[in-house]
Amino acid sequence: MITFENVTKKYPDGTVAVDDLTLEVPEGTLTVFVGPSGCGKTTSMRMINRMIEPTSGTLTVDGSDVTKVDPVKLRLGIGYVIQSAGLMPHLRIVDNVATVPVLQGQSRRSARKSAIGVMERVGLDPKLADRYPAQLSGGQQQRVGVARALAADPPILLMDEPFSAVDPVVREDLQTEILRLQSELRKTIVFVTHDIDEAVKLGDKVAVFGRGGALLQYADPAFVLSNPADERVSEFVGADRGYRGLQFFHATGLPLHEIRHVADGEVDGLNLASGEWALVIKAEKPYAWINAEGVELHRKGSALYDSTVGGGSFFHPDDTLRQALDAALSSPSGLGVAVDDAGRLIGGVRADDVLEALKEQRRIPELG
Numbered sequence: 001m002i003t004f005e006n007v008t009k010k011y012p013d014g015t016v017a018v019d020d021l022t023l024e025v026p027e028g029t030l031t032v033f034v035g036p037s038g039c040g041k042t043t044s045m046r047m048i049n050r051m052i053e054p055t056s057g058t059l060t061v062d063g064s065d066v067t068k069v070d071p072v073k074l075r076l077g078i079g080y081v082i083q084s085a086g087l088m089p090h091l092r093i094v095d096n097v098a099t100v101p102v103l104q105g106q107s108r109r110s111a112r113k114s115a116i117g118v119m120e121r122v123g124l125d126p127k128l129a130d131r132y133p134a135q136l137s138g139g140q141q142q143r144v145g146v147a148r149a150l151a152a153d154p155p156i157l158l159m160d161e162p163f164s165a166v167d168p169v170v171r172e173d174l175q176t177e178i179l180r181l182q183s184e185l186r187k188t189i190v191f192v193t194h195d196i197d198e199a200v201k202l203g204d205k206v207a208v209f210g211r212g213g214a215l216l217q218y219a220d221p222a223f224v225l226s227n228p229a230d231e232r233v234s235e236f237v238g239a240d241r242g243y244r245g246l247q248f249f250h251a252t253g254l255p256l257h258e259i260r261h262v263a264d265g266e267v268d269g270l271n272l273a274s275g276e277w278a279l280v281i282k283a284e285k286p287y288a289w290i291n292a293e294g295v296e297l298h299r300k301g302s303a304l305y306d307s308t309v310g311g312g313s314f315f316h317p318d319d320t321l322r323q324a325l326d327a328a329l330s331s332p333s334g335l336g337v338a339v340d341d342a343g344r345l346i347g348g349v350r351a352d353d354v355l356e357a358l359k360e361q362r363r364i365p366e367l368g
């Protein structure tokens with residue numbers, strides 16, 4: 001566990017890079033420090049491995065005050081990955097990966113052997129072992145950077161914008177790889193990024209930093225998106241992300257409303273007022289929406305069927321609030337079509353109920 005207790009860092013020129021930071025990074029979790037450039041993320045991270053000394057406050061790693069631990073020893077137990085991968089250009093990949101184990105006294109031979117294993121672990125072809133960094137793509141170099149940080153099997157991993165310099169497709173691969181690795185390794189990871197999407201995708205918890213090195217919010221990602229602590233956080237996570245947050249909430253207990261419906265063979269007898277909609281059921285399944293105009297068309301041998309009914313916008317009771325809202329918003333009647341496992345109509349969901357349910361669930365107290 002890593003704890004910051006009222007940690008402040010003031011640079012000699014008077015810049016307050018980190019302002020009274022109090023935060024706990026639980027063991028075995030991936031915590032993301034996110035925020036715009038210059039808000040003190042890197043400074044906070046580098047105080048963990050004592051590359052930067054705090055001006056005041058206490059920072060502990062597994063209970064020990066870092067300023068009282070030999071910095072070389074401390075750093076050997078903390079893997080560190082940076083944006084440019086930071087590989088040594090004159091060393092072959094295998095020797096880059098083996099750097100720390102060799103520093104720790106392992107024989108070069110055994111360190112190289114295990115380096116190959118770590119390379120495979122992060123998705124690198126062992127055939128690349130004898131190349132030099134410049135002979136690898138940006139994405140491959142970042143994987144080498146991760147492999148090198150993992151080679152000595154440190155319990156803690158610090159990653160400072162490790163994927164920011166690679167293109168978006170490769171970045172997504174690397175993010176997925178980190179999640180897969182972490183599900184096996186359960187390291188204590190601090191991951192710095194300025195990208196809120198990356199933070200939400202990777203973080204068990206997300207710490208949002210703002211100007212002047214202030215911690216604005218520290219919570220799980222769903223909570224940050226759905227319930228930003230203040231204007232600064234909501235501006236940073238983006239106004240449109242209120243809806244995005246819906247995917248993190250289950251729609252359990254969402255009220256189902258009655259939907260007027262009619263069997264396909266009985267559309268002719270239907271009397272619909274202007275603006276009223278009915279759901280046509282065919283072979284026991286919702287088939288199409290129809291209105292008064294549609295009934296007319298039906299009489300003439302054609303029908304005004306709304307294609308969205310068959311287009312996958314059904315709602316199932318174990319779906320998320322986002323799917324409920326999608327169903328409601330894509331229905332011409334304003335009632336999203338809810339179906340059971342067999343695809344039979346069980347009722348309708350309304351957008352205002354979804355927003356009400358969201359409000360309810362937002363009242364869940366913030367986790368530590």
Ligand SMILES: Nc1ncnc2c1ncn2[C@@H]1O[C@H](COP(=O)(O)OP(=O)(O)O)[C@@H](O)[C@H]1O
Nearest residue numbers: 011013015017036037038039040041042043044
């Ligand atoms: N060595 C330094 N001397 C003076 N100011 C610095 C130094 N390093 C960083 N800063 C300043 O501290 C603030 C936080 O920087 P940093 O921790 O790098 O932020 P981030 O990683 O969030 O972009 C910035 O205003 C930056 O200009």
Ligand SMILES: [Mg+2]
Nearest residue numbers: 041042043192
């Ligand atoms: Mg930085």
